[in-house]
Amino acid sequence: MTQVFKQPASPKQAARRRSRLDSLLDPELFRALADPTRSKLLACLIKCSRPCSVTEIAQCCDLDFSMVARHLATLARSGVLTANKQGRTVWYQAPPDLAARFRAIADAIDELTPTDCCEGDCCG
Amino acid sequence: MTQVFKQPASPKQAARRRSRLDSLLDPELFRALADPTRSKLLACLIKCSRPCSVTEIAQCCDLDFSMVARHLATLARSGVLTANKQGRTVWYQAPPDLAARFRAIADAIDELTPTDCCEGDCCG
DNA sequence: AGTATACTTGCATTGTGACGCAAGTATTCA
């Protein structure tokens, strides 16, 4: 009995229902990932699994250095990367809770999805 | 021993490594969710957990009907909604595998993240 | 056939974001 609420009768009613999903489905997060360059940078940082400087990262892609710096700052602003300034270099890294952030979205969706217990005829 | 690969020495090496994550971190998916109106529409459809027509859905939001139709088409094109045309009405619905899509991203990230087995001094 | 319904498409406007270049700031090193 995952489903402890009544199904809304209409989309209008559904839109009024508050849920964890509302905050998790954050456009700001997705906007950060919507740019192909940024999504590649993020993938790169995840694979690296250690703090990397902008200079290092800029060597991955054929892009103006200032653009790389801006993209990384954008990713950090949306919480998809952590930034750590030490002296004159900024160390960017994928935060440990990044996977959890996506898993939370998945969980929130599941939470709102009625489990189809009636496949076959078990619920006669 | 989740980590069966060597850590890349540099972001440049990391960028070359192929991973499931590369295709899962799809900018097209995120671009669809990056618009606040669209993310609200999607949340609405998830909460509704049944097929809804454009007319029904348009009553949720203070937006031109044609825009709602366009947004829903965009979401469907990116695979975040399914569209089913019957007669003159189109039924949109959040697909059953939507949560799985986000969970797959989470899993792919975990797969690339070395498990920190050395907390404390166990690996001394 | 004619009308209403449900959606799609064309179009003009407007805003925003990606981009490169150049200049600026902050920190380190000699």
Place this chain on the structure above:
DNA sequence: TGAATACTTGCGTCACAATGCAAGTATACT
């Protein structure tokens, strides 16, 4: 103190996406 390094910011250009309105298409209903 001066120069090099590592980033940040300002600015102009360009492309594209969101929006509303109006017109078009496809389907159902009478």
